[in-house]
Structures are given as C-alpha cells and as structure tokens.
Amino acid sequence: MGDGPVAVLANPTAGRGRYRNLLPAVLDRLSTAGRPVRLIEARTAAQALAGCHAAVADGVAALVAVGGDGTAHLALQAVAGTPVGFGPxxxxxxxxxxxxxxxxxxxxxxxxxxxxxxRDGxxxxxxxxxxxxxxxxxxxxxxxxxxxxxxxVNERANRMRWPRGPIRYDLAILVELARLRPRSYTLRLDGVAHEIEAVLVAIGNCASYGGGMRICPAADPTDGQLDVVVAGAVGRGTLVRIKPQVYRGTHVDHPRVRTYRARTVELAxxxxxxxxxxxxxxxxxxVTVEAVPGAARLLR
Incomplete structure (x- = not known):
C-alpha cells in the first residue's frame, strides 16, 4: 500500500437511504489516518466504475466503498489485482x-x-x-x-415495472415458484464435466448472499477454491422448505443438495x-469462474 490518498465511493441510496447522513462521520474517521480523503462523485453505476478506475490509475493508496454488496462490487473491479487497499x-x-x-x-x-x-499501513x-x-x-x-x-427471480423482478419496492421481489418469487422446473446444466470442475438437472446453482467465493443467506456455507475466501452448491430436481414444496435452512447453512444436508469444490468452474x-x-x-x-488467491488487499 503506497503513500497516496484514500478514495471513497459512496452510494447514497444504499440500504434504501437509511444511512444517508452517515457519510460525513465515515469521512471524518478516515481523515484521522493521516492521508487526504477524496470522495468519488458519481450519479450512476457507470460513473462510479469509471471514477474507481480513475482513482486507482491516479495512484490512490486505498479505495473505500460505503454501500452494500453492489457498491463493493463496483469498487472491486478497480482494485482487483492491484496493491491498492480496499475497505467496505x-x-x-x-x-x-x-x-x-x-x-x-x-x-x-x-x-x-x-x-x-x-494508520498502520x-x-x-x-x-x-x-x-x-x-x-x-x-x-x-x-x-x-x-x-x-x-x-x-432477480431477472423477473428487474423486468417488472409494478409494484415498486421490496414487494416486487416477493411477487417475482411467487411467479417463478409457479413456473419452477429443473434446468439442464453442464458443470465443469477443474476440467471434469458433470451433466446436472438443477433448480439452483451457486458458485461461492464467500459463504453468503442476499443479506445473510449462507448458500455456500463452507466457502472460505482465503483457501484459493470456489464452493459450488447445486439443488437438484426438487419441487416447489421442497424448495420452499429448504429455503429457510439457507440462513443457517443446513440446506446442504438435504439429499437433493450436492456440494463441490474447485479452483475453476465452467457453467453452461x-x-x-x-x-x-x-x-x-x-x-x-x-461463464467460467476462477478463484484468484490474494486478488484484493483488505484494510483490516
């Protein structure tokens, strides 16, 4: 990590605006590290991404993302594979x-x-x-x-113009549950192909998504591996029963759920x-997904 300034990417709508007034306090704290703090001005995701890349190219020592997973995702595109420190x-x-x-x-x-x-570098x-x-x-x-x-479900919710807010996602779940059926995939793990019928496929660098759903409960972002979780040809009732278990990570004990681990995963x-x-x-x-050890440097 160099001696340059700290760039901050902030999403004012993150968390549905609950923390809109938090940014000044975050900036005040960061300023006590003894480095200049620079706020990235961005109104759109494209502007945010461009701003992050420009900050890294300009020689910032660190990039801090104030927001949720989407904001962190944008910032990671700029810091991945660089010595620039990252803090969410x-x-x-x-x-x-x-x-x-x-x-x-x-x-x-x-x-x-x-x-x-x-402060400690x-x-x-x-x-x-x-x-x-x-x-x-x-x-x-x-x-x-x-x-x-x-x-x-995400794709369905993004296509819907009504209703607005979280209820749109709930309605998308109901629509897709009614249409639920297994899909045919080819899953290639470190070059070894598996033909599968599945209703759910997840490839995890970390354990959770969706705000604490531990879909890949054994995933470790320091082991150089990806965890793959596959829910096979289950019906609506079984899927509805399994879903609450995802928050505890116990869904992987169901006989129709299979887990794998690989460095490189190809999915079609x-x-x-x-x-x-x-x-x-x-x-x-x-897509092809590869685990890249040490690709980011976390400020912790």
Missing amino acids: VPVGTGNDFAVETGFPAEPLAAADVITEAL RARPVDLARLTGTGEPPRWYGAVLAAGFDAI ATERIVCYADGERIGPLP
Missing part, C-alpha cells in the same frame, strides 16, 4: 462480502477498522472470483454467483439463464 463500509440491504471477510456489520465500527489499518490478502465468458471484459466478484432459481445451460454475482446482473451463461 457496510450500509446496504446486503453486506455479505464485508461481513464474510471479517468487517463489523455496524458501519462506523467498520470505518474504524479501516482507519486503523490505514496494514492490508490482508483475500481471494476474489474472476468471471469470463460473457463477451465482456473479465469481471470480479467477492461473494456468490447465482445461476438458478435466485438468478431467475441448455437454455438462456442470466446469472447474478454480488446481486449484480452479469449476463447469460455460459
């Missing part, structure tokens, strides 16, 4: 990457941890997942890629399925 301040509806990599769930406590690491390596095959430049994610029922489907990573829309399968 979790203020979103989903803060899985921050929490799973050891940051406090309370935003100001996380800011204090980041500030102390900046300390950063710890953590793995990221590198995603290719979408026809776009490589994409990085920190938590989980979803390519089954949860991704299909016989029909169009759009995948999501860190809650962000990535694009349709097929």
Whole structure:
C-alpha cells in the first residue's frame, strides 16, 4: 500500500437511504489516518466504475466503498489485482462480502477498522472470483454467483415495472415458484464435466448472499477454491422448505443438495439463464469462474 490518498465511493441510496447522513462521520474517521480523503462523485453505476478506475490509475493508496454488496462490487473491479487497499463500509440491504471477510456489520465500527489499518499501513490478502465468458471484459466478484432459481427471480423482478419496492421481489418469487422446473446444466470442475438437472446453482467465493443467506456455507475466501452448491430436481414444496435452512447453512444436508469444490468452474445451460454475482446482473451463461488467491488487499 503506497503513500497516496484514500478514495471513497459512496452510494447514497444504499440500504434504501437509511444511512444517508452517515457519510460525513465515515469521512471524518478516515481523515484521522493521516492521508487526504477524496470522495468519488458519481450519479450512476457507470460513473462510479469509471471514477474507481480513475482513482486507482491516479495512484490512490486505498479505495473505500460505503454501500452494500453492489457498491463493493463496483469498487472491486478497480482494485482487483492491484496493491491498492480496499475497505467496505457496510450500509446496504446486503453486506455479505464485508461481513464474510471479517468487517463489523455496524458501519462506523467498520470505518474504524479501516482507519486503523490505514494508520498502520496494514492490508490482508483475500481471494476474489474472476468471471469470463460473457463477451465482456473479465469481471470480479467477492461473494456468490447465482445461476438458478435466485438468478431467475432477480431477472423477473428487474423486468417488472409494478409494484415498486421490496414487494416486487416477493411477487417475482411467487411467479417463478409457479413456473419452477429443473434446468439442464453442464458443470465443469477443474476440467471434469458433470451433466446436472438443477433448480439452483451457486458458485461461492464467500459463504453468503442476499443479506445473510449462507448458500455456500463452507466457502472460505482465503483457501484459493470456489464452493459450488447445486439443488437438484426438487419441487416447489421442497424448495420452499429448504429455503429457510439457507440462513443457517443446513440446506446442504438435504439429499437433493450436492456440494463441490474447485479452483475453476465452467457453467453452461441448455437454455438462456442470466446469472447474478454480488446481486449484480452479469449476463447469460455460459461463464467460467476462477478463484484468484490474494486478488484484493483488505484494510483490516
């Protein structure tokens, strides 16, 4: 980590605006680390991404993301594979990457941890997942890629214009539950192919997604491996019964749920399925995901 300033990316709408007035306090804390603090001005995701890349190119020592998993996801695109330190301040509806990599769930406590690491010049390596095959430049994610029922629900919710707010997602779940059926996938793990019928496929660098759903409960973002969880050809009733167990991670004990571990995962489907990573829309399968050890340097 160099001697440059600290850049801060903030999402004022994260957590549905609950922490809108928190940013000044976060900036005050970061300023006590003895480095200049620079706020990245951005109104859109594209501007945020461009701002993060520009900050890294300009020689910042660290990038801090004040928001949820979506904000962290944008920042990771710029810091991955660089010596720039990264710190997430979790203020979103989903803060899985921050929490799973050891940051406090309370935003100001996380800011204090980041500030102390900046003051000490300390950063710890953590793995990221590198995603290719979408026809776009490589994409990085920190938590989980979803390519089954949860991704299909996200895609449905994003297409809906009514209703607004969280109830839209709930309605999308009901619609897709009514349409639930197994899809055919080819899952290639370190070159070994598996033909599977599944309603849910998740590829985890970390254990949880969706605000604490421990879909890949054994995933460790420091082991150089990806965890893959597959729910096979189950019906609506079984899926509804299994879903609450995901918060405890006990769903993997169900006989129709299988788990795998690999350094490189290739996933394809016989029909169009759009995948999501860190809650962000990535694009349709097929994709290749590779665990990259030490791809980011966390300020903790």
